[in-house]
Amino acid sequence: MLNKYKKYFLITKNSILTTATYRFHFFFSIISSILYFIIYYFLWYSIYNSSGNTILNGMTFSQVIVYICLAYSIFILFKTWTEWGISRNIISGQIMMDLVKPYNFHQANLANALGFVLFNFICITIPVFLIIFTMFNSTIIFGINLIFFAISLCFAFLISFSIDYSIGLTSFYTESIWGISITKEVVIMALSGTLIPLSFFPDSIELILKFLPFAAMYHIPVNIVINSTLSILDYFIMFSIQLFWIIFLIILNKYFFKHAIKVVTINGG
Amino acid sequence: MKIIELEHLSKHFKVLERREGLKGIVKDLFKPRHKIVKAVNGISMDINQGEIVGFVGPNGAGKSTTIKMLSGVLKPTSGNLLINNYLPYKQRKDYVKNIGVVIGNRTMLWWDLAVIESFKLLKEIYQISDEVYKENLELYNKFFNLNALYSTPVRKLSLGQKMLCEIAASFLHNPKLIFLDEPTIGLDVAVKEKVRKLIISLNKIKKTTIILTTHDIGDIEELCQRIILIDHGKLIYDGSIRKFNQIFGAYRTLTLELGNIDEISIENINKEIDEVFKPKEPIILKKKENIWLTLTINQDDIKLMDIFNFLMKKFPVKDIKIEEIELERVIKEVYEGGLK
Ligand SMILES: Nc1ncnc2c1ncn2[C@@H]1O[C@H](COP(=O)(O)OP(=O)(O)OP(=O)(O)O)[C@@H](O)[C@H]1O
Ligand SMILES: [Mg+2]
Numbered sequence: 001m002l003n004k005y006k007k008y009f010l011i012t013k014n015s016i017l018t019t020a021t022y023r024f025h026f027f028f029s030i031i032s033s034i035l036y037f038i039i040y041y042f043l044w045y046s047i048y049n050s051s052g053n054t055i056l057n058g059m060t061f062s063q064v065i066v067y068i069c070l071a072y073s074i075f076i077l078f079k080t081w082t083e084w085g086i087s088r089n090i091i092s093g094q095i096m097m098d099l100v101k102p103y104n105f106h107q108a109n110l111a112n113a114l115g116f117v118l119f120n121f122i123c124i125t126i127p128v129f130l131i132i133f134t135m136f137n138s139t140i141i142f143g144i145n146l147i148f149f150a151i152s153l154c155f156a157f158l159i160s161f162s163i164d165y166s167i168g169l170t171s172f173y174t175e176s177i178w179g180i181s182i183t184k185e186v187v188i189m190a191l192s193g194t195l196i197p198l199s200f201f202p203d204s205i206e207l208i209l210k211f212l213p214f215a216a217m218y219h220i221p222v223n224i225v226i227n228s229t230l231s232i233l234d235y236f237i238m239f240s241i242q243l244f245w246i247i248f249l250i251i252l253n254k255y256f257f258k259h260a261i262k263v264v265t266i267n268g269g
Numbered sequence: 270m271k272i273i274e275l276e277h278l279s280k281h282f283k284v285l286e287r288r289e290g291l292k293g294i295v296k297d298l299f300k301p302r303h304k305i306v307k308a309v310n311g312i313s314m315d316i317n318q319g320e321i322v323g324f325v326g327p328n329g330a331g332k333s334t335t336i337k338m339l340s341g342v343l344k345p346t347s348g349n350l351l352i353n354n355y356l357p358y359k360q361r362k363d364y365v366k367n368i369g370v371v372i373g374n375r376t377m378l379w380w381d382l383a384v385i386e387s388f389k390l391l392k393e394i395y396q397i398s399d400e401v402y403k404e405n406l407e408l409y410n411k412f413f414n415l416n417a418l419y420s421t422p423v424r425k426l427s428l429g430q431k432m433l434c435e436i437a438a439s440f441l442h443n444p445k446l447i448f449l450d451e452p453t454i455g456l457d458v459a460v461k462e463k464v465r466k467l468i469i470s471l472n473k474i475k476k477t478t479i480i481l482t483t484h485d486i487g488d489i490e491e492l493c494q495r496i497i498l499i500d501h502g503k504l505i506y507d508g509s510i511r512k513f514n515q516i517f518g519a520y521r522t523l524t525l526e527l528g529n530i531d532e533i534s535i536e537n538i539n540k541e542i543d544e545v546f547k548p549k550e551p552i553i554l555k556k557k558e559n560i561w562l563t564l565t566i567n568q569d570d571i572k573l574m575d576i577f578n579f580l581m582k583k584f585p586v587k588d589i590k591i592e593e594i595e596l597e598r599v600i601k602e603v604y605e606g607g608l609k
Contacts, residue, residue, distance in 0.1 A: 014382055092375075264343075
């Protein structure tokens, strides 16, 4: 049983090794993330300053900063380029070599993405997180919720990966995914709480957003960390939402792949 | 024993026929025009276990498309395909365990990893046992000294080194069947020789069935016992290489540089050749590129040297090339009944 999964562990390991070959990449990722964050810090600073209130929509300034910082760290963490990898292989025809190997295409991609995430975690997310937190003197109280946070983060990764993977599969039809991937990025940024905490949306919209997969990726893990008043029921609801989307997307992708593989024309020859 | 059975296999592609100009682009957007490209058009054949079959045809004949269908990654438009008791397209995941695929400009290996890391990964993916894995690595090393390449990342290998590793990788799990799509493309003579030796010895040792496409007649002559010729998606010859050679092996193309010569004197030469040699098939001297003249001779009929001496006496021959018959010419011959 374990033997069957050994190939996927190796793919993950190799994906870490591969990522590590291009060392400059993470150096610039750290810098750009910090710049991004500085801009947002001052944006929120001026919003709070001009409103004259210390609490907006139930959040203090420092809570917003922690929220944005965490959400953004997760956002970088989940950048695995899965859809770009698939699309690149479709365009070049290299996809044929993926399809003649006796492994599950979905699981191989997942293992590959996992390698990216582990690498991102150590080399980008943690440094960015530490730098931002020391720069802006924020504090997080870590207790038992750290465990729940870790679990919800794993779930969030599966959702994020499933969305990327399904966009990757659209390249079986369209080859290039440039437009659709950019659109995805904007939609996620806007609706997941990465740019604006969900509580800043009007109540009815907030309620809808909370049930969408985008919030399940960012809002839920972040909320577990910042919100110290969560009840068991809250946890139950949040994990249920995440699990629902994971199962839904995995089933959807299974059928999507079955159809996509029928129409794909392998380029080159 | 039959390992591949192919019956009326076809693959048709629907392609957008683009119109010209800016107006055309707008029209294409709203009212696309499609045409059907019949890349493979009703091919039938049987292949036995252990055979090396050469799959040849001009550019765009449909060879790679056929290989893609045989590998189970492309769904045939119609026809039946049974390989090793699998329906490749329907049972892809199980079917591919027993095949190996090498494609000239693609890679089975991981671009950024050292060769040996890729091999280790393939070992897990194909669930290769430790003994078989070790045995194969020893074999590769004994014959081809591949050990020297193992620590190099794939992206830093030369084209020839990469091809050797690709072929080694494709045999790693002892597949029953290997597809090689232009394995010698872009290689120099020495490496081509090495690649051929690798293919031949692996076929001998492991009894692997090998289907290979190539534009290099040399590959065919050295590797294949059987040749399948296709053109425009249709099979036009399927038979032993011996028979093929008997007919086409005798043809030589002579290319000469005769300095400045006009059309009229070319015609005169042609007439003279006709009178002097009385060939069974007409031998026609033609202009090729500005200064080059070319003619094809059937050596069973007339000796190449005789023609050459004849021309030497009449013209100051500056340069010559002697080549084997070109594939295009072979196909023309087949159509005209040369093999029937
Ligand atoms: N994905 C595709 N969409 C549309 N037409 C295609 C596609 N793939 C191949 N074709 C067409 O099918 C025909 C056969 O192509 P194929 O690649 O099989 O040729 P080939 O025999 O491998 O040629 P070569 O020797 O040049 O490699 C060509 O006319 C090609 O344009
Ligand atoms: Mg080809």
